[in-house]
Amino acid sequence: MRIAFTASERPEAQEGRARMVKRYGETPFEEAEVIVALGGDGFMLECFHDHMALGLPIYGMNRGSVGFLMNDYSEVGLLERIAAAEKAVIHPLRMTATDVEGKTHVALAINEVSLLRQTRQAAKLRISIDGKLRLGELACDGALVSTPAGSTAYNLSAHGPIIPLDARVLALTPISAFRPRRWRGALLAHTAKVTFEILEASKRPVSAVADNIEVRDVLDVHIAEDREVSLHMLFDEGRSLEERVIAEQFSA
Missing domain, CATH: 3.40.50.10330 (Probable inorganic polyphosphate/atp-NAD kinase; domain 1)
Structure with missing residues (x-):
């Protein structure tokens, strides 16, 4: 061998x-x-x-x-x-993020893609699934989309669900949600395409992290499972x- x-x-x-x-x-x-x-x-x-x-x-x-x-x-x-x-x-997640300078960044995540506030102020995120608006404003420390393999990592620490590997779903989990306070996230089909738009980006900057690859000052982030990898x-x-x-x- x-x-x-x-x-x-x-x-x-x-x-x-x-x-x-x-x-x-x-x-x-x-x-x-x-x-x-x-x-x-x-x-x-x-x-x-x-x-x-x-x-x-x-x-x-x-x-x-x-x-x-x-x-x-x-x-x-x-x-x-x-x-x-x-x-x-x-199958990893493919993150496509656009920063405030208009640059596009692409990275793969085996565990999760996380959006995290960069300053003392809460992030404000708008969330769409497959092009349909699902949450107009989420005030939070951040949010993440996790693969089944990554569901026992950061996702679990953020009180997200543990997902069996063959479940063919992704976890969308808020991180310290302030409003809506009672929103606990969602389970999505593995084919779902998730879009985060950062609201008040200049006042409330947000970074996007695919495993260990960080992009700072993002405006929007698109996440989807890459079945070709x-x-x-x-x-x-x-x-x-x-x-x-x-x-x-x-x-x-």
Whole structure:
């Protein structure tokens, strides 16, 4: 099996990578069959963004903090674990944002696209779904659109719903909504096209963030699932991402 190893900057991740390379050898990314990423969830997302063009499956090993997207770290039996691994296919969100200077920015998000206020004043957002106005004004700290894979991350912290991977829906979740105070968000079909318009943009500036890619001072943001891009995560047998998402709903 031709494996390319990569690791975050954390000392334990770099040490783990060195041990793995010594034990299993190393293949350049362009010639590999699979990428083994050592780090935490944030590094896993970075790895997908950095190597998306290769289309290789990624098997993560936890040498970070949270590790929800990672497998347990062990130097033993790596080839057997990868061969028996269960695959999760993720379709990212495509964000198209226009800033106050008229520039268009495009980025992909595996977890979520977030809109966040930049100053002490609340953001004011107008929300349309598939071209139809659904919420004329949302005063809030921000809002986000999450994939099923990202529903247990920032979305969950913002009190959004956990979504099974095969549900074919997206979560639209407000962040500290002020008005309408009782609005808790919505579940949307995975085919939905979400548009945010920033109201009073000069007075209440807003940034748009696709995973770790930030665009500041945006005027409008369009978000839709990109079905033409498929990302493949590998998980140990019996510990699939689907199982983890279900288990998370019953955790204390």
